[in-house]
Amino acid sequence: MIEMLSYDFMQRALLAAVVVGTISPLIGVFLVQRRLALLGDGMGHVALTGVGLAFLVGTAPVPTALVLAAIGAVVLEIIRSRSRTAGDLALALVFYGGIAGGVFFTSLASGKSSTALNQYLFGSLSTVATGDLVGLVIAAVAVITTLGIFGRQIFLLALDPDLAHTQGIRTSRVSMLLTVLAAVTVVVGMRTVGLLLISAIMIVPIAAAQQLSRSFRATALLGVVLGLASCVAGLTVSFNLDVPPGPTIVFIALGLFAMCAALGLIVRRTWHRRERVSETATAGS
Amino acid sequence: MAARDLYDAGMTAAGTTDGGAFPSFHLTNGQVDYEGEAVFSHLSLTIQPGEFAAILGENGSGKTTLMKALLGLTPLSSGSSQIVGVDVGRFRDWTRVAYVPQRLLSAGAVPVSVLEVVRSARTRPNRLFMGNADKTAAELALRKVNLWGRRHDRLDALSGGQQRRVMIAHALAKGADIFVLDEPTAGIDHESQRQLADVFSTLRDDGATVLLVTHELGVFSRLATRVIVMQRRGARSVAYDGPPPAPAHLADHAWHHSNELAPLPEPSGLLEP
Numbered sequence: 001m002i003e004m005l006s007y008d009f010m011q012r013a014l015l016a017a018v019v020v021g022t023i024s025p026l027i028g029v030f031l032v033q034r035r036l037a038l039l040g041d042g043m044g045h046v047a048l049t050g051v052g053l054a055f056l057v058g059t060a061p062v063p064t065a066l067v068l069a070a071i072g073a074v075v076l077e078i079i080r081s082r083s084r085t086a087g088d089l090a091l092a093l094v095f096y097g098g099i100a101g102g103v104f105f106t107s108l109a110s111g112k113s114s115t116a117l118n119q120y121l122f123g124s125l126s127t128v129a130t131g132d133l134v135g136l137v138i139a140a141v142a143v144i145t146t147l148g149i150f151g152r153q154i155f156l157l158a159l160d161p162d163l164a165h166t167q168g169i170r171t172s173r174v175s176m177l178l179t180v181l182a183a184v185t186v187v188v189g190m191r192t193v194g195l196l197l198i199s200a201i202m203i204v205p206i207a208a209a210q211q212l213s214r215s216f217r218a219t220a221l222l223g224v225v226l227g228l229a230s231c232v233a234g235l236t237v238s239f240n241l242d243v244p245p246g247p248t249i250v251f252i253a254l255g256l257f258a259m260c261a262a263l264g265l266i267v268r269r270t271w272h273r274r275e276r277v278s279e280t281a282t283a284g285s
Numbered sequence: 286m287a288a289r290d291l292y293d294a295g296m297t298a299a300g301t302t303d304g305g306a307f308p309s310f311h312l313t314n315g316q317v318d319y320e321g322e323a324v325f326s327h328l329s330l331t332i333q334p335g336e337f338a339a340i341l342g343e344n345g346s347g348k349t350t351l352m353k354a355l356l357g358l359t360p361l362s363s364g365s366s367q368i369v370g371v372d373v374g375r376f377r378d379w380t381r382v383a384y385v386p387q388r389l390l391s392a393g394a395v396p397v398s399v400l401e402v403v404r405s406a407r408t409r410p411n412r413l414f415m416g417n418a419d420k421t422a423a424e425l426a427l428r429k430v431n432l433w434g435r436r437h438d439r440l441d442a443l444s445g446g447q448q449r450r451v452m453i454a455h456a457l458a459k460g461a462d463i464f465v466l467d468e469p470t471a472g473i474d475h476e477s478q479r480q481l482a483d484v485f486s487t488l489r490d491d492g493a494t495v496l497l498v499t500h501e502l503g504v505f506s507r508l509a510t511r512v513i514v515m516q517r518r519g520a521r522s523v524a525y526d527g528p529p530p531a532p533a534h535l536a537d538h539a540w541h542h543s544n545e546l547a548p549l550p551e552p553s554g555l556l557e558p
Binding site: 029032033034035149152153155156158159160161162163165166167168169170206210213214215216217218219 | 389405408
């Protein structure tokens with residue numbers, strides 16, 4: 001750990017991982033509640049086309065990916081609001097188109113090998129530049145601030161859109177906002193976790209947390225703890241074994257999920273037993 | 286609990302200022318289309334403040350669509366709909382109207398506690414923070430439906446009847462004076478039905494407007510002051526509109542079931558004061 005921190009690039013990578021581990025589950029909890037767990041994947045694929053285009057025309061990959069992902073988010077949201085089945089199909093089309101575009105444009109670009117693309121697909125320890133870091137922190141602060149302001153409205157929307165409407169919430173706007181937040185989060189995480197796996201760090205910590213929690217707030221907070229732990233531990237392992245950080249982080253998150261699921265099973269069984277005992281006691285009294 | 290707290294918490298039903306000048310709901314020549322076909326057309330309906338009205342009808346009679354059109358959840362293809370005198374598209378005073386869905390769309394996706402659901406009733410677009418008045422309102426509402434003790438439980442750990450009571454608490458916490466309920470009694474146990482009847486008879490006495498959509502009135506047959514029967518034969522339309530009970534031949538299905546349920550058998554005299 002100490003040796004790892006003596007490298008400048010590792011300090012930057014670690015800070016980026018902390019940012020990703022914090023904001024991803026915060027967005028993921030709303031996506032899971034809205035049953036949009038795969039939306040982050042769609043955003044990641046669109047962002048990949050952005051990276052390919054950036055290689056081709058020579059712009060900076062992060063802003064280009066952000067613009068593409070944001071446009072993709074808005075288009076997906078419009079299609080989804082029209083019809084549920086069309087939304088599902090649109091998501092599928094976006095998956096294929098995103099990957100195809102990313103690989104196609106990267107191949108066209110001169111001097112960019114598949115290694116360059118791989119760094120964006122599965123994350124890389126060495127690609128977080130100081131300039132990127134500033135952008136990441138600004139984006140993360142923006143995401144958290146937006147959640148602070150609109151979080152309650154997004155929660156109500158995710159609970160039931162009709163109910164949200166009858167509380168004066170502009171449901172289509174708030175829904176769009178959540179999709180754009182997901183797009184921003186995907187781009188924030190693409191350096192560390194990679195575009196193919198960024199969605200996992202939004203969803204898996206939440207899936208793990210809800211094995212043990214009884215409230216939305218607790219799920220979100222525990223999700224952040226598990227997300228942070230996965231990112232920091234994954235980065236450390238990645239450094240020591242010289243493997244890409246994305247898959248390592250996701251493996252650790254999945255391991256935490258398995259542990260939480262097992263623990264949840266035991267805890268629930270104990271509760272049930274206790275309830276049964278107390279019911280018998282009440283009935284007997 | 287001091288009266289002042291109750292007022293701050295918005296728990297005084299019907300504590301509103303329009304003096305009953307406008308009908309709670311006013312639909313004129315309404316038509317709703319679904320996939321190119323009219324669910325209903327040329328339908329006019331006025332619900333006055335303080336009415337306790339039940340829209341009865343079988344599945345497919347268009348009663349749920351009518352309720353959603355009144356709330357602006359389903360767009361009208363022609364005609365107009367007003368809530369307390371304001372066109373439904375421009376209506377903003379949503380703290381006055383509480384909608385109680387049959388169940389939450391996302392129930393069970395992520396654990397949500399009972400208290401989180403009820404407190405979400407106080408969420409408004411222009412308010413950033415939740416104050417003590419909001420917390421008090423949520424507590425009072427949960428106590429009214431006797432579920433304060435279950436506030437930290439997951440919503441989906443509760444029985445169907447208890448979950449319905451949580452949704453009623455959500456409506457109460459809002460501090461509304463107009464209540465719209467979708468199938469409030471479907472598939473819930475007698476104890477929960479009895480508690481709902483108690484809550485709603487208090488609301489009725491306080492002058493609240495209640496509109497419920499159901500295929501069986503259950504406990505509410507004792508409370509309803511007006512029954513609207515929708516039928517699907519030919520063009521879907523209102524077959525009866527007047528005081529209860531609806532003519533047997535029209536509401537056979539609906540009324541038959543409600544007669545079975547009401548009056549409810551009291552488990553014992555001990556529960557009554």
